């Protein structure tokens with residue numbers, strides 16, 4: 001397994017169950033490299049989303065979950081933090097662009113603050129909205145329509161809006177669960193370019209089914225299989241010289 005010096009996040013022997021003694025991921029340990037893109041790959045049901053959710057405690061939104069092990073953000077075990085505070089530091093973007101349908105573009109960007117009862121003055125809100133929309137390359141496209149609903153945007157624009165919503169909190173880490181699987185190739189390419197740009201300021205962890213996407217944009221890759229982290233290393237190395245048989249079989253299309 002890849003050793004990461006001074007990781008921003010350290011996953012330590014983590015197992016997660018949605019109920020009973022069946023664990024959907026088992027004994028996962030890995031450091032996540034700061035200001036890099038880490039891809040999580042593997043066949044359907046291998047536990048990619050579960051691992052991603054466990055890193056900002058979104059899995060706890062399902063009933064009966066429990067976990068063993070720990071995840072450290074700096075020196076703090078995230079399971080000892082307040083989940084709302086934690087999700088300000090580790091944001092999440094989902095597969096389907098999900099702007100709040102009744103809210104304007106402007107309100108979508110600052111939704112996290114409003115929903116959590118954080119009061120901001122108008123100039124602060126304006127500043128956060130403009131900064132976040134600029135960061136995702138959407139400002140020029142929407143600056144004259146900020147008070148229109150976000151759902152009028154194209155799928156790719158909506159997904160960039162959802163990334164802007166995550167960035168509004170200036171998190172340390174952004175988790176993305178198959179963020180381009182509902183998008184066409186042009187919108188996908190824009191999101192991929194955006195993620196490569198964003199890694200200068202943020203650490204990115206990306207679940208993807210799309211091996212060529214992982215190869216194109218990630219620095220490190222994890223290969224998961226049946227709930228286990230089978231291989232973790234530099235993406236180039238994993239794609240050219242996988243160490244585990246199962247990784248090779250997945251990359252060559254024999255499993256998954």
Ligand SMILES: Nc1ncnc2c1ncn2[C@@H]1O[C@H](COP(=O)(O)OP(=O)(O)OP(=O)(O)O)[C@@H](O)[C@H]1O
Nearest residue numbers: 018024042043044045046047048049050051062209
């Ligand atoms: N809310 C849930 N309740 C119970 N079991 C779940 C839940 N979510 C996932 N699981 C189970 O956990 C295991 C891992 O699922 P997970 O969604 O993490 O895999 P995945 O690799 O992300 O799959 P996919 O690529 O299909 O999204 C599967 O066996 C799945 O059935």
